[in-house]
Amino acid sequence: MPHITQAQDDRGYAPPKPLYEQVKSYVLENIESGEWPAYFQIPSEHMLVREMGISRMTIHRALRELTQAGYLERIQGVGTFVAAPKKQPKILEIREIDDIIRDRGGRHQCDIHFLQGEQIEHKAATLMAMKPGDEVFRSYVVHREDGLPVMLEDRYVNPRLVADFLEADFSRMTADTFLARKYALLSHSHAIQAAVSNAEINHFLELEAITACLVINRKSWLGNEIISAARLVLPGNRIQLG
Numbered sequence: 001m002p003h004i005t006q007a008q009d010d011r012g013y014a015p016p017k018p019l020y021e022q023v024k025s026y027v028l029e030n031i032e033s034g035e036w037p038a039y040f041q042i043p044s045e046h047m048l049v050r051e052m053g054i055s056r057m058t059i060h061r062a063l064r065e066l067t068q069a070g071y072l073e074r075i076q077g078v079g080t081f082v083a084a085p086k087k088q089p090k091i092l093e094i095r096e097i098d099d100i101i102r103d104r105g106g107r108h109q110c111d112i113h114f115l116q117g118e119q120i121e122h123k124a125a126t127l128m129a130m131k132p133g134d135e136v137f138r139s140y141v142v143h144r145e146d147g148l149p150v151m152l153e154d155r156y157v158n159p160r161l162v163a164d165f166l167e168a169d170f171s172r173m174t175a176d177t178f179l180a181r182k183y184a185l186l187s188h189s190h191a192i193q194a195a196v197s198n199a200e201i202n203h204f205l206e207l208e209a210i211t212a213c214l215v216i217n218r219k220s221w222l223g224n225e226i227i228s229a230a231r232l233v234l235p236g237n238r239i240q241l242g
Helices: 017-033 046-052 056-068 098-101 122-128 175-182 201-202
Strands: 072-075 079-082 108-119 135-145 148-157 186-196 212-222 223-236
Touching: 017 046, 017 056, 046 056, 056 072, 098 108, 098 135, 098 148, 122 135, 122 148, 122 223, 148 175, 148 201, 175 212, 175 223
Parallel strands: none
Antiparallel strands: 072 079, 108 135, 135 148, 148 223, 186 212, 212 223
16 A cells, blocks of 8 residues: 555645545545445555555544545444445436437447536526536536437536536537546435426427427435536437436
8 A cells, every 4th residue: 555645646746635635545446446345344544544644633634524524434343334325216317318219229429518617596506506606617518319309408517526528528428428437336315307398408409399398407426525516308209317
């Protein structure tokens, strides 16, 4: 195990990062890489102290904060384990739009209308558990099946958790696929409702009249932190989620 205080960035410079944050990063890297899968018992505090050369108080703080954030589970007298990802009821498992289209024998394409950083507004800040005015990444994408618009995706992403989101090529993969490949332990929640299209939806989905739509509000979690919140709008007469 490399000495934790010797961690370097890609340019070879050691980042000015508190020791407990370095410990947290080390633990999270092992979890997200799959080296420490769900239910895996991580090294004890004594072992981490010995191998990292850091005080037990610092190690304890890092593990305590990761436990509070939902990444770890501590069992008194037994040890500390990687927490299992949150489960969703089977009925709320939402498949990727590109998979649905390909399974139907169609061709998936997408129009990326914007992919940018911006200051988050009050309503979206509430969804993301952020403060109004904080920087947020946002994507606005129309998905097509054989050229026909079938879903409008308006997504916010926490830049602290996904610093490279704006660099991704979403013409090759969906945002959810990108996030799932980056983080193995994501969990999701969904709120599903019916709505009628407005002028914005009609414009981007190329609808000629007011249309009944299915709206899916999807949140993605990394531990107890919201990594992404997306509003997915599907015209009811163009696609099925099965």
